[in-house]
Amino acid sequence: MSRELTFHVFRYDPNVTEIEPRMQEYRLREVDGLSLFIALNLIREEQDPTLKFDFVCRAAICGSCGMLINGRPGLACKTLTSTLPSSITLHPLPVFRMIGDLAVDTGSWFRRVAEQTGSWIHTDKPFNPHDPEERMDNSTALEIHELERCIECGCCIAGCGTANIREDFVGAAALLRISRFMIDPRDDRGVERFFEVVGTDEGIFGCMGLMACEDLCPKEIPLQRQLAYVRRKLAMAALGRKI
Numbered sequence: 001m002s003r004e005l006t007f008h009v010f011r012y013d014p015n016v017t018e019i020e021p022r023m024q025e026y027r028l029r030e031v032d033g034l035s036l037f038i039a040l041n042l043i044r045e046e047q048d049p050t051l052k053f054d055f056v057c058r059a060a061i062c063g064s065c066g067m068l069i070n071g072r073p074g075l076a077c078k079t080l081t082s083t084l085p086s087s088i089t090l091h092p093l094p095v096f097r098m099i100g101d102l103a104v105d106t107g108s109w110f111r112r113v114a115e116q117t118g119s120w121i122h123t124d125k126p127f128n129p130h131d132p133e134e135r136m137d138n139s140t141a142l143e144i145h146e147l148e149r150c151i152e153c154g155c156c157i158a159g160c161g162t163a164n165i166r167e168d169f170v171g172a173a174a175l176l177r178i179s180r181f182m183i184d185p186r187d188d189r190g191v192e193r194f195f196e197v198v199g200t201d202e203g204i205f206g207c208m209g210l211m212a213c214e215d216l217c218p219k220e221i222p223l224q225r226q227l228a229y230v231r232r233k234l235a236m237a238a239l240g241r242k243i
């Protein structure tokens with residue numbers, strides 16, 4: 001006999017402020033291989049067409065379906081109900097602007113932080129589309145590839161102690177990007193320029209080292225190793241400057 005699942009889902013529409021935030025209950029019979037993503041779609045199709053949540057790829061690639069699952073940030077499409085108790089509580093990710101119910105606006109947050117940290121290759125070299133590709137050694141290319149796997153789902157930000165108490169903190173995903181450009185030989189920024197961008201309490205020195213970002217990353221990216229790399233490089237730059 002399969003389990004009956006009870007979903008306690010946060011409901012709120014910031015455009016209809018006269019209706020207070022509330023929890024709504026839905027029940028669903030569990031089937032084999034049921035993911036939260038499919039469960040939410042079944043609830044929306046069969047019980048409540050007004051329920052808001054985001055998804056695009058259903059394959060842990062687009063990063064749209066992040067939410068708090070029994071209090072823990074995670075991806076709805078990657079979470080099987082069989083890994084959860086029969087009572088499942090869902091809230092939207094904190095830190096990000098709420099769109100409604102379980103949907104939040106991670107896009108604007110990531111765009112703002114990308115612009116703030118200059119999240120692209122900085123070089124004075126003139127671009128010539130006819131030039132051959134720039135070469136780099138295999139191990140550097142593989143390392144960059146590993147760090148490019150971030151899907152910007154926001155789980156690391158939502159689970160971060162610092163990001164939850166100060167809204168100007170750039171967060172692990174942005175610091176990961178910085179570490180990716182630090183090792184990229186095509187980026188002309190030296191450590192001094194990186195220091196100007198994230199050598200602050202809004203940047204790397206705001207990280208309390210609680211490790212939640214790495215514990216919660218659905219792509220298992222070694223965030224703490226990369227944050228330690230940035231911190232070490234910038235601390236050495238600070239000592240060199242006798243700050």
Ligand code: FES
Nearest residue numbers: 058062063065077
């Ligand atoms: S739907 Fe794309 S990551 Fe979950």
